[in-house]
Amino acid sequence: MDIVYTSDSCDSDSREQKTVDFGHANKRHLDEDLLRMCKTKKLAEDIETVLLNHNNLSAVPASIAEFENLRVLDLSNNSLDRIPEVVMQCQLSTLIVKNNRLGDDSLPKSMLAASATLKELNLSGNRFTQFPEQVTELKALKYLYLGGNQITNVSKDIWKLQNLQLLSLGGNLIAEIPDTVGLLNNLHALVLCDNLLEALPSSIARLVHLKSLLLHKNHLKHLPLDIITLKNLTELSLRDNPLVVRFVKDMTLNPPTLLELAARSIKVAALPYGPGDLPRTLNEYLQTANCCVNPNCKGVFFDNRVEHIKFVDFCGKYRIPLLQYLCSSKCIDDPSASVSHGEASSSMMRKVLLG
CATH class of the missing domain: 3.80.10.10 (Ribonuclease Inhibitor)
Known part of the structure; x- marks a missing residue:
């Protein structure tokens, strides 16, 4: 002792x-x-x-x-x-x-x-x-x-x-x-x-x-x-996780309702409307539009959307897969865009994912 x-x-x-x-x-x-x-x-x-x-x-x-x-x-x-x-x-x-x-x-x-x-x-x-x-x-x-x-x-x-x-x-x-x-x-x-x-x-x-x-x-x-x-x-x-590293290409998508299709058309075409032009419920519905996260897409979605995984910049240090929403299964970035940050980003990503 x-x-x-x-x-x-x-x-x-x-x-x-x-x-x-x-x-x-x-x-x-x-x-x-x-x-x-x-x-x-x-x-x-x-x-x-x-x-x-x-x-x-x-x-x-x-x-x-x-x-x-x-x-x-x-x-x-x-x-x-x-x-x-x-x-x-x-x-x-x-x-x-x-x-x-x-x-x-x-x-x-x-x-x-x-x-x-x-x-x-x-x-x-x-x-x-x-x-x-x-x-x-x-x-x-x-x-x-x-x-x-x-x-x-x-x-x-x-x-x-x-x-x-x-x-x-x-x-x-x-x-x-x-x-x-x-x-x-x-x-x-x-x-x-x-x-x-x-x-x-x-x-x-x-x-x-x-x-x-x-x-x-x-x-x-x-x-x-x-x-x-x-x-x-x-x-x-993050190493040893089944984190996706590219866009999901085949997804099951429930078709949007007629209400959503009509609302999307109004929003995408930027048709002018006012409180007196539409029923109150439809006007309120139009206010719930969400912009597609794809920067190359001008679409919107309401109730229906596709869950989508994309690499995004993380505090300017590295890229990791995050859950996002896309307006439809056809709304996909150019695959080449996911590797446009060069070899330095790829090296850092390997370090984060593999340890």
Whole structure:
């Protein structure tokens, strides 16, 4: 066992803190060792970090509660299948329990005791199949790691973590991300790689502070169009996705209604009309016209449109496939236009798509 002094780089005052290190001790029980530390009250009060990682612990030592000023607890790489309530009452700022045997019933039913203090929670590499709802009680949380589990869902209450800056969910079985993720106003990094995602919610575009978005190894075929508004995004990983790289040529198109055909004709021909010329309902319908996104087409569409994938410029850095709408299946850009940006763009696109 070592007692060492380290510097907490996360705190602005960079204060010196005392650390008890029982890591890599290959022990099954550490209660007695920790209790010996607590015999000297002054020493126990000084301890802010306890490292119990890489042992054979099957239970969290109850004597952890004796360290009144404990802030960082590392229990990673053990054999834990439960986190007792006493851990939540320790006023921790960092709790690391990655690579254990934790499952859906392993956490305390409530984490409110740690709501005001816990800023980092690492539960990666465990056996969770459901997103732990208790985590959404941690109002001060900034960094949440849940990668390398078997999680199939993300809580719709994820929006409650308003201080969250990093959300890591890579290496799970997630097929859908709720719209509420777009309400994480302070999120800087979102890790969704190695899942089963086929699409992303358009609310992703609300994450104005997002800098890193890792999406590789999914089933994505397109990205939300509004993602191009994320001006702070500097890291985007898309490799190993079935993202389309050319226009879809054969599409199933339901024929437009007679009402839409008539409205299109009026709009395209720019026929003059006023409130007194047409029934009110038709006049209102004409106001809902959408311009075709093809710059070479002057057409419009109303109810009927073709979903279309096209490479568009992303913040002037690279080109990625995004979902757009075209007025008809015949409305397709010249294929040569998709490669007109030269070899530099192609090279950058390969880097983005392939990593």
